[in-house]
Amino acid sequence: MSxxxxxxxxxxxxxxxxxxxxxxxxxxxxxxxxSRVLAQAAKREAEFLAYIQEGIDELDRGEGIPHEVVMAELDAMIAKHEARCRD
Incomplete structure (x- = not known):
């Protein structure tokens, strides 16, 4: 019984x-x-929080990519794009 x-x-x-x-x-x-709208919102929120927890758990296991590495890759991509635009 619910x-x-x-x-x-x-x-x-x-x-x-x-x-x-x-x-x-x-x-x-x-x-x-x-009631319908609250049930939908609560379900979406629970799914979102579970998704966030998955990321936290991955970081806790050391499976993340360090910020400096990500930024270096982005900087390289931006520089490559800027070089193409100048040519």
Whole structure:
């Protein structure tokens, strides 16, 4: 059985109106729309944080590329491009 929770928040009038308009276009209630949008936002945020954690874990394992190396490669690419543009 899934659990549910009730969340109460204050919204400015403009945001409330936008939510009401969107809910009406879906033929649903304000509660349905807000629940759907919050679920989507929470999922995206969890996926983003997991992605960031993967990067942190890679760095912790020493799998990263040092900043100086990346900058040297970028500087070389820029210099090569600038040289082509001058010719």
């Amino acid at each position: 659990k549910s929770a009730v969340i109460t928040t204050r919204l400015d009038g403009e945001t409330a109106d936008l939510i009401d308009q969107a809910a009406a276009r879906h033929g649903q209630s304000r509660s349905w729309f807000v």
